[in-house]
Amino acid sequence: MxxxxxxxxxxxxxxxxxxxxxxxxxxxxxxxxxxxxxxxxxxxxxxxxxxxxxxxxxxxxxxxxxxxxxxxxxxxxxxxxxxxxxxxxxxxxxxxxxxxxxxxxxxxxxxxxxxxxxxxxxxxxxxxxxxxxxxxxxxxxxxxxxxxxxxxxxxxxxxxxxxxxxxxxxxxxxxxxxxxxxxxxxxxxxxxxxxxxxxxxxxxxxxxxxxxxxxxxxxxxATNAELLPMMRDAGATVLPVVPTLGRMAVALARRGTQVDTLRLITNTGEALTRADQVGLRKAFPNAELAPMYGLTECKRVSIRPPTAVDLPTDSVGPPLPGTQVAILDEQGNPLPRNQTGQIVVLGPHVADGYWRAPGPTRERFATCVATGRRVLFTGDHGHLDEHGELVIGGRLDDVFKNSGVRVSGSEIEAAAADIPGVRAAALVRPPGKAGPLLWAEGEIEPAEVLRELRLRLEPAKVPARCQVLPSLPTTANGKLDRKQLLARASEESA
Missing domain, CATH: 3.40.50.12780 (ANL, N-terminal domain)
Known part of the structure; x- marks a missing residue:
């Protein structure tokens, strides 16, 4: 402390x-x-x-x-x-x-x-x-x-x-x-x-x-090519990453530059896929991995204790000491372990709200109907597993119905990222009747991505369309730029 x-x-x-x-x-x-x-x-x-x-x-x-x-x-x-x-x-x-x-x-x-x-x-x-x-x-x-x-x-x-x-x-x-x-x-x-x-x-x-x-x-x-030599020369021991930076480090390590001093890799902002975790463990075998979950509105919700075992994992760890996490259904009622709903957070690290924005503050930092207490509604869905660890499902707005089946965009993205040749994936839903579009990063044909998805998901969860890019666009913070992908999808659907 x-x-x-x-x-x-x-x-x-x-x-x-x-x-x-x-x-x-x-x-x-x-x-x-x-x-x-x-x-x-x-x-x-x-x-x-x-x-x-x-x-x-x-x-x-x-x-x-x-x-x-x-x-x-x-x-x-x-x-x-x-x-x-x-x-x-x-x-x-x-x-x-x-x-x-x-x-x-x-x-x-x-x-x-x-x-x-x-x-x-x-x-x-x-x-x-x-x-x-x-x-x-x-x-x-x-x-x-x-x-x-x-x-x-x-x-x-x-x-x-x-x-x-x-x-x-x-x-x-x-x-x-x-x-x-x-x-x-x-x-x-x-x-x-x-x-x-x-x-x-x-x-x-x-x-x-x-x-x-x-x-x-x-x-x-630093340029991308300089990253690992700089880490090696500095004797870096801790590397905070978002997925794009992690993948870049893995790709560079495969070219031969070793960073033996690295003892800890942390991740938040956007979750590492299971393939990302495996890649980092192989590239930096001396490093432990600490998946985390948080939002700017409360900084951090949970941290999985740094470990080199039991990986890859979907868990982002138990709530921080002093932090309470509840999973609520659409009516605001608490759900039991292993049931998915909206993640809400209560604790002294939750921010006071948005600057001079009373409307958005009331919506996001609202009163829980079950407890009557002021909590942060994260807008993310997930569940607490049998060990009390948090598993993130994605944004609430990435859940939709297709042919009467409840579909999670995050589930589709995770299945796509499991396909050999796919480094990352993002599902967007442009307005109109064209339906969701899956963007994949890699060197693979779109038809092969969809074919592999049918082996991993039930038919109603497989999107009808897929596009493959050499690299998915990212924001200035290195996160996936979904707005840009949505704009491109909307243009193609027009």
Whole structure:
């Protein structure tokens, strides 16, 4: 568990081991004493810019030690950080900035003219990094209010309107403590950070490393071919992955680059298929695997304890200590073990809701009719098995009826991914009468995919159409881009 508040974790790590490596990017490396000092300079720079506790700062979450220092500086000052992906364009930034209502925006220099009308102070990132490095350190640490927002984390959804999860210091600290207790990062760990830092899975690597005193290697800039050599040269021991990154690492390992130091692979954001798990175990035989399940709205729900046995598995582990999970039917009634329904979550790590969005907050963070308590309705379906471990079935909106048979898109995707020659699969249902379309990634004929599916599924669950691509599109966070596949399917159905 955390021994100090989140905003003081970096200072605690610096006191324990000031000379230990803290963070490395493509330009430089900092030990814990230097990172703590730089964070105090960022705190001073924000103060000189007029920011006070409760103000918001929108910042490009580039993979740099400067961004890490900014994050820790904002935490210690009580300023709410709003990280945005480096690939976010001005067209997307403007509504986000209008929604966040920040006191300061840190943008790439080329975008400043486009953001001039945003209504907030706008500073180029290079200017900010340079000024902060030469600002006197602010040694005072404000008394952070536990219920005050530490982060606003914007999530993608079905609506084009921006929607941010309000993550309070209390919620972040509780979630961080629970995850840290299960994953047990160590002071001698080297965490290989390939994930975007605007993605909460990537963002929390900063906090987990500070809590443990581990070394975070930021590798977002690396080309795919450089990944495993960089991991080997860094002596990486921990690798957080989404499926696309995991598959890439497996493919590169098959070409001969070995990373014998890797001891732990974690996964969330999107589940690893059984084939993914087998591939990772073969490519990195010294590493244990920890499948996890979570949402930005509560950070993490469950973690399967790291293991190298009993794999592959569909389980994402038992609920975290202090977390309660219930499976509800369509009427909101609790279901027994091994029966599938909507996953709802109750616990101190559940966020307070969405920023300035009372309607969506009431819908998602609602009252359970069975218990009368406020819970998070995840929108995912699954079940608790006989051991109390959670098994995820997919999104509620991927369940539909075909010829009177209840069909799960996730079940079809899992069956497709089991076919030799298929690396990944995604089922989308465009509007109209054309029916669902299965997209597969690999070097295989669509007709063969459908033929193999008929050997694995009952006839009503086999889609009539299949398309195969060399690679399925992904979002900026490395997740499967279902919106793009749906758009392509809709065009083909038109």
């Amino acid at each position: 955390l021994s100090v508040p989140v905003h003081l974790a970096l200072d605690a790590a610096a006191r324990r081991a000031p000379g230990a490596p803290a963070a490395t990017d493509h330009r430089c490396a900092l030990d814990y004493a230097a990172l703590a000092e730089l964070s105090r300079r960022f705190s001073g720079w924000l103060w000189e810019r007029g920011l006070r506790p409760g103000d918001r700062v929108v910042a490009r979450a580039e993979s740099s030690v400067d961004f890490l220092a900014l994050l820790h500086g904002a935490l210690r000052l009580g300023v709410t950080l709003v990280p945005v992906h480096v690939q976010t364009r001005p067209y997307q930034l403007l509504p986000l900035i209008a929604d966040a209502d920040p006191a300061l925006v840190l943008a790439f220099d080329a975008e400043i003219p486009d953001l001039a009308g945003a209504g907030a102070k706008v500073v180029g990132i290079n200017q900010a990094w340079g000024e902060a490095a030469h600002t006197p350190a602010r040694t005072e640490t404000d008394e952070t209010i536990p219920e005050a927002p530490a982060f606003l984390l914007y999530t993608s959804g079905s609506s084009s309107q921006p929607k941010a999860v309000v993550c309070s210091h209390r919620q972040v600290g509780t979630a961080l403590a629970a995850v840290a207790e299960q994953l047990r990062y160590r002071a001698d760990d080297v965490v290989f950070g390939r994930l975007p830092l605007a993605f909460d899975y990537g963002l929390y690597q900063i906090l987990l490393c500070a809590n443990a005193g581990a070394h975070l290697v930021l590798a977002d800039h």
